[in-house]
Amino acid sequence: MSEYSVIGKRVHNVDGTEKVTGSAKYTFDVVMPNMLYGKILRSPYPHANILKIDTRRAKRLVGVKAVVTGKDTLGRKQGIWRRFPELCDEEILCRAKVRYIGDAVAAVAAIDEDTAEEALDLIDVEYEPLPAVFDPMDAIKEGAPQIHEGVELNININRHIEWGDVDEAFEKCDHIREDKFKCSSQAHVCMETHDAVASFGHNGKLEAWTSSQSSYYIQRLYADMLDMNESDIRVHNRHTGGGFGSKFELDSAQFCAAILSQKLCRPVKIVLTREEEFTATKRRTPMYYFLKLGAKKDGTMLAKEVRVITEGGAYTAMGATALYLTGFFSSFPYKYPNYRYDGYRVYTNTATTSAMRGFGAPQSTFVGESQLDMMADDLGIDPVELRRKNGMTPNYEVPGQAFIQSCGLHQCLDKIEEHIKKQGKLPPNHGIGVSAYGFMSGGIFNWFNTPYAFSAALVRINIDGKVDVYTGACDMGQGSNTTLSMICAEELGVRLEDVRIFSGDTGICPPDLGAWGSRQTLMSGNAVKRAAAECKQQLIEFAAAKMGANIVYDLDIKDRWVHLVDRPERGVSYFDIVKETIRGKDGVAIMGRGHYTPHRKGMISPAYSFGVQAAEVEVDPETGRYKLVNVTTAHESGTVINPLGIEGQLEGAIMMAGGYGFCEDQPMDEGKILNPSIADYKLIRSLDMPETDILEIDTYEPEGPFGAKEAGEGLTNPTAGAIGNAVYKAVGVRIYDLPITPEKVLKALKEKEKQTKKAKK
Amino acid sequence: MKKELKFKVNGQPYDIFVEPKKLLVEVLRDLVGLTGTKRGCNSSSCGACTVMLNGMAVKSCSVLALQANGAEVVTVEGLATGNKLSPLQKAFLDHGAYQCGFCTPGMLMSSTALLAENPKPTKQQMKEGIDGNICRCTGYNSIIRAVTAVVKGEYKEAK
């Protein structure tokens, strides 16, 4: 580690001081001269035709400046799967039909929020309610209401993945298990709700500030929906109050603000209420899982067959990706020689399901790791041992799919085994459950159909030696601005405080696909590293000439010192070299460009990270209530750029993924989410948070910048499975549907008691 | 009908007229112009709007602005002195006790109020102290570590 002077140091985020002093400005805080406030009217029906919208009364309200409906739009449909026009199915402002409770039908701009809200009550919408369907298992049946015209059986998309000969392999198995599971929904609950300030000038150009994970996507989708040139749209990404997968699609706040602003040539700000955030933004995909797993007596897994039906909600969104990834990650992190996946995403009259941290993998990991423990039980093999026997290893090829270079799964298993042994005999009703996982470092897919490189960066060195990084990457709190600044500083041989970063402003930054799929450390990191390297090369060329060094010597820069690698004492000040290089280049600031697009890395991702988690629970067998006692994670993410950042990602993931296993859910009644507030949507708070321990494993990923890979989403995958397995270890009951509530545990305990009594008789 | 509201924010006296329906958070953000205080929910649940009112942590979205008449309010902007951060602010930085930062002003106000009331809280009391605040990023433990460091006196000279 000591070879690095910046990387591997515990540093606070580059924007930390602003955040702890309250001076960080979020879109939520943006106020502009002449600005209006917008509100959105939403459908109270899960499925209905819009017969008539009368906005006259609303327009007459004093203070209302504009009311728009679908008729004021170009009537285009948008979607993030742009390569497939049939999957671009969301109008945002509905013109003829609403498909879920929360679909937008009109928007108002007024002098303040209260007036805008009052105006919503004055818009008369005549609906013709249509039969609706809420469960994908019903929606897929013959005769179910059709949600999108021409989409048979409401099947939005299906995916198939297969390798080996699954049927033949099952015949050779000594033991086969078939199990059914159900994974629930989950809300992102970003602390800053979706919001946007859109400002059209009289020149017809749009400037927008929005809380987003991908300024480039928002810019491009705006261009699609408004029929504009990308370059006439500038999207700013200020501080972003969390994203977790919810903020890289064009949302109703962004779109409605733009439509209103276009009409008025005044800035319009829309901030979604918390209720809208719960009911009218995207959410995690609920899934029905049907698993078949076959093994030899010795624990060798021969075949796995997976069928999944997902609740798609009203539109495609990123749900198609979740469908694909849940299928791929169902094989993780094991070497199944034979594997088959069939997934169906089904439209329903519910809020759209899409990307959320982990992207289908928390679901597949919960069901897969639960079933694996059941298999271990059946075969009488220790669960850790079973995982070890089948776990992925470095340089493993997932047949026809992916190539895994670095992989520290086995070291993680060893560490977790050690951790469990150290706990010794547990008190009664305690149990430790294990769950292994892997995840990608950015996706290779390009369904967005971008002609640009996946990541790009510009680095500029100014006369004083200070460095500016320009990147389209977006920091939503995960700390990418810090990680990228560190990568730049390390590559250039300067200190972190020498680097200033400009990110997510499409007006000045080269396009980058943004912060999703755990892509920024590896992909944006590589782009920044290359851009910095290009700058460094210019400095070194100049320094070599100036120093008159023998041609056999290599030059490098470390901690602002340009020197001979083999004789580090021989060198010159970085600052001096910068000044002279700029003078020597006719006064042009030193600039470097870098980009990254994965090539020849399979179909999924250029790199994967791995880990194993052990969760300890204490169950009250009389009530089913259990307490999360401790969650210990052994994980590897290649070279650690900022240890403080990784700890934060890990502990934060446990809060979110623990919540997915423990308490978070979105129960519905006829398409209506019953808990659209933080009072009713249960989130883990500080008193509920388990103790967390981290066991760091060293690996090096050749594809990553300085050997780094993802450490963001993968950590969300294991916890629900580990909790389920822990509850089983503690009291011997298995819960097949998330979340694992005390009520379900108690019910299962009573059922078990009944069965035991029966067996005794 | 607007009514007079006289109060102090971060030591600065204000004398303004507000509509009775205005919540303290709205007055602080929109009329006083201090946007450090955030709003994250509509149900007094998230704690992002926490400020100190006469030394007590309260959720400023659940207090009528007029109820703060005559009171002293401290917001996150009032924690640092000039460019000198408070011990908790420093500890939050060093322990990575924030990520997206949206809950951070509320977290800081809750922990500041906690330590003002009880300079030596137990771990359980620290957890109780921030239990009214939701953080979706950090998982809370780093916040507890930051508060612990301050309690242990690691930031004493910063005072």
Add this chain to the structure above:
Amino acid sequence: MKMEGKFTMKAPIQKVWDFLLAPGTLASCIPGAEKMEAIDDKTWEGTVKQKVGPITVKLGFTQTLTEVDPPKHVKAVGRGAAAGGAGTFSQETIVDLTEIAGGEVEVAYSSNVSMVGRLATFGERIMRAKINKIGGQFTQNLQEKLKSELGQ
């Protein structure tokens, strides 16, 4: 929200039926019903006032008999909106009469109430509890009215 139940009473089926179909019988069983006006022989209009703790809800509503199959089956559909745009609700009540041995009639009812809008979204916990209760009262009223009317 669905409520179901049945009870039996000793009375000729036609008599039970006639009463059930008498103008306003079903509507007036709604707890808190204040004003009831018959528009025609199948439609009533009225207002309902309900207080749930600090929340006072005033609903204007219309109830229509949509299926009438004498003397066995009747379906009434109600629609309403709360004053102040707080929400709308719809309600569907089905009553089935069956003659059983001994001159008794079994009255089976099911009622489904759904709400949309602000009331439904926000006051979930409060409204749900209350609606359950209103549903219970509705069926109780129906039973009591029938029994008292038919002298039982």
Add this chain to the structure above:
Amino acid sequence: MIKDFEHFAPKTLKEALALLAKYGDDCKVICGGQSLLILMRQGLVAPKYMVDIKGISELNYIKDEKDGLKIGATTTHRAIEKSPVIKKKYPVLVEMETRLASIQTRNWGTIGGNICHGDPAGDPVPVLIALNATLTVAGAKGKRSMPVENFSLDYFEVDLKDGELLTEIQIPVPPPRTSTVYTKFNIIESDLATVSVAASVTLGSGDGVCQNVRIALGAAAPMAIRAKKAEKVLKGKKITEALLSEAGEVAATETEPISDIAASEEYRRELVKVLVPRMTKEALARAKKA
């Protein structure tokens, strides 16, 4: 969105009562507002007039008197939680308060406001029932008092007539060898109760016989209730495991729980069956030590 209203901030009870008499149904009383403001923000409650009693200092007190504890209605939860005399003599109130919502809410919210909100899942009422507390309300016509268990009438409805205000909570001095305990069951520690149980046990002298017992349940019916039949099972008897378990079973029959997003009706009954014996046993153990 909150609709605007006229705001009055009376300084005395008398002024407040006069305002209430004047504006009747069109006005609402606000104190800490921790529950009311949520409903107002949601547009469910929109009073024309608001009588803000937060500043009435004559109702803000904790008095330890000969005949018991007196708490003024505008006393904050936090004041109760931090009161040394309550901690010493009525520790169950402190235990209850520390589990009530968050510190921020307790700092501004008041005991009177909580009781008047009439939430069946509220924390104070079951404990006050177990402590045999009395409430006093004042109106234009004078004052009246009632046992706390008679105050709640239905979901979020309490026995306050137009123009009346809750003024005081009185808790009698518990008999010797009495202990009162409280627990609430929920998934998230600081959340509202899925079910809560308060139990108070008074032991007879020396013989270990349960001389008196009061059991109160929260979130198990439209309002906090007393499980009187379950009390009967235990009263005057030497407590055994079998009796405790019977009391739990009986208590479950006294409930009228609903199914909602937090739990089903059946589960709530199961919880009552488990928690009633558990808390009674706990109270018993503490009473023995007292």
